[in-house]
Amino acid sequence: MLPVPDARVEVPRSLDEALSLLARAAQQGVRARVLAGGTDLVPNLKRGQERAELLVSLASVRGLDDIGESEGELRIGALSRLARVSAHPLVRDRAAVIAKTAALIASPQIREMATIGGNLCLDTRCRHVNQTGFWRDALGNCIKAPGANVAPPCHVVPGGRHCVASASADLPPLLLALGARVRIVSRDGERTIAMGTLYRNDGVAPLTLAAGELLAEILVPTHGLRAAYQKLRARRAIDFPVLGLAVALRADADATCRQLQVVATGVTPAPRAVGKLDPIAVGQKLDRGTVAAIGARCREGLKPLTTFGDDTEWRRDMIPVLVRRAFAELGFGG
Numbered sequence: 001m002l003p004v005p006d007a008r009v010e011v012p013r014s015l016d017e018a019l020s021l022l023a024r025a026a027q028q029g030v031r032a033r034v035l036a037g038g039t040d041l042v043p044n045l046k047r048g049q050e051r052a053e054l055l056v057s058l059a060s061v062r063g064l065d066d067i068g069e070s071e072g073e074l075r076i077g078a079l080s081r082l083a084r085v086s087a088h089p090l091v092r093d094r095a096a097v098i099a100k101t102a103a104l105i106a107s108p109q110i111r112e113m114a115t116i117g118g119n120l121c122l123d124t125r126c127r128h129v130n131q132t133g134f135w136r137d138a139l140g141n142c143i144k145a146p147g148a149n150v151a152p153p154c155h156v157v158p159g160g161r162h163c164v165a166s167a168s169a170d171l172p173p174l175l176l177a178l179g180a181r182v183r184i185v186s187r188d189g190e191r192t193i194a195m196g197t198l199y200r201n202d203g204v205a206p207l208t209l210a211a212g213e214l215l216a217e218i219l220v221p222t223h224g225l226r227a228a229y230q231k232l233r234a235r236r237a238i239d240f241p242v243l244g245l246a247v248a249l250r251a252d253a254d255a256t257c258r259q260l261q262v263v264a265t266g267v268t269p270a271p272r273a274v275g276k277l278d279p280i281a282v283g284q285k286l287d288r289g290t291v292a293a294i295g296a297r298c299r300e301g302l303k304p305l306t307t308f309g310d311d312t313e314w315r316r317d318m319i320p321v322l323v324r325r326a327f328a329e330l331g332f333g334g
Ligand SMILES: Cc1cc2nc3c(=O)[nH]c(=O)nc-3n(C[C@H](O)[C@H](O)[C@H](O)COP(=O)(O)OP(=O)(O)OC[C@H]3O[C@@H](n4cnc5c(N)ncnc54)[C@H](O)[C@@H]3O)c2cc1C
Pocket: 033, 034, 035, 036, 037, 038, 039, 040, 041, 042, 043, 078, 079, 082, 104, 105, 106, 107, 110, 113, 114, 115, 116, 117, 118, 119, 120, 121, 122, 123, 168, 169, 170, 171, 209, 213, 214, 215, 216, 238, 239, 240, 241
């Protein structure tokens, strides 16, 4: 079994204390990480693909796992465990698709530990970096691995200088498609931003969170968008998505589309919204032909790389299939 590398662990009793620890670490140039459920961070530390001098555990911080509703928004505290999110009556009533998607993540045991905030802040993944240091060293490391060579290669895009390790969390594409916002806090105050601006297309540093900041809450409008999420993975349990597609839409009673958003995970470092869908979909009846055209546009706009393995053609060919399944789930395209 791989040991967890040495790091100072602090278990603050309040949010203020946690933010002070993070602020002090940022000032002193100490590499700090927030530890929520630890289901991703701890294995990453063990494999040496991530390094931390200080772990700030949120285990004893109260008030970050509330689930409630105000002013037309479902509010989910970042520390809410996925098992609770998927079982919570308010989530199931206002946005059942969030409950359903949370239940697709990992395994029951992991969902009892894993938090929604950790899911939104999940590190990017790649078959080259998600290995032990021993394995990586044999291949010559890569851009994302800490302590990488002076001019580290990318094993996915030979000659590439930009890390393409992929977003692989299930909830971000869905929450983005639903128009969610996130509340971010630090010792200097707080800001609420559109969730899209939390991400950047950089496999090494995929989040725009500044040192000293943490994610406190997710705010999801409950304004009547209908949404579905489809997940592609090797096994129907435990596995991360090698492709995930969220479809959110608004349509008239006669199936005329008024609004459409398709967001993918498992393709690029940030969850990716498919562009140029409005001319195909908006104002059209969501029948079999329109859904097929939407699927074709998504296939054209999303180009999976060999980030997870040599299965890019399969993943690409599955894009229109997942689109069709998502629309069928919503009662369209039949
Ligand atoms: C076997 C296995 C299978 C898995 N399958 C899936 C899957 O199918 N789909 C999927 O999406 N995930 C999967 N995961 C990954 C992981 O379990 C989940 O994404 C989980 O939600 C992460 O939450 P956590 O609380 O454990 O995060 P942690 O591991 O504690 O943290 C993850 C990252 O987020 C940061 N972070 C956590 N909370 C905050 C916060 N409030 N503010 C700022 N930064 C924060 C941490 O610093 C760290 O960088 C799997 C993991 C394992 C081990």
